[in-house]
Amino acid sequence: MAVSFDLFGTLVAADRPADPAAAVADELRARDVPVPDDWGDAYREPQIDAPPGAEVPLPAHVSAALRSRGVAAPNNAARRAVVAAFDPTVETRPGAVGAVRAAREHGVVALLSNCAVPELVGRTLIRSEVARDDFDAVVTSVGCGWRKPDRRAFESCVDALETDLSTLVHVGDDPATDGGADDAGAVFLDVADVSLTDFPEWLEARA
Structure with missing residues (x-):
């Protein structure tokens, strides 16, 4: 059996x-990048024509938004500003550590997270009680290029685990995104139905 866990809202609560x-905008100014007067509009406008289901890295979006207003962001300032703006305070959800450990007793384990901000998943894991080493693979949308519920996000996960979708149980908190596991041929387990604390018992009964 393979198990993947969503991160934000499932294993941890992280402020945004x-x-x-x-x-x-505040972080851009701190890096001496001029912020357009209508920055809010530029930020909200689609800037990159991506196919359905694809992830657009937030630094790329920010750079494109600045360019649309004639502003350059040299020295990787857009990426550094985005990473700083989303630097999180993290709280580990009750039962998260035990759920991941139980999954490891039954097979391979992955983290599968929608996240458009580079470094955010890594920083979150460092600050949580769940460690990077608890996972055989960490797959993010910004890394693989696809967001849940797109099937290709789940395919990227099982490819990293060297298994197939029919073996995968995906644990998450959002039926609209994590629920794509069912359509992809895996199994979605909603933490609203089976809590992380109860997950080891659920897993044992299924094994």
């Missing part, structure tokens, strides 16, 4: 800026 555009 109340106003992402404003938070990114």
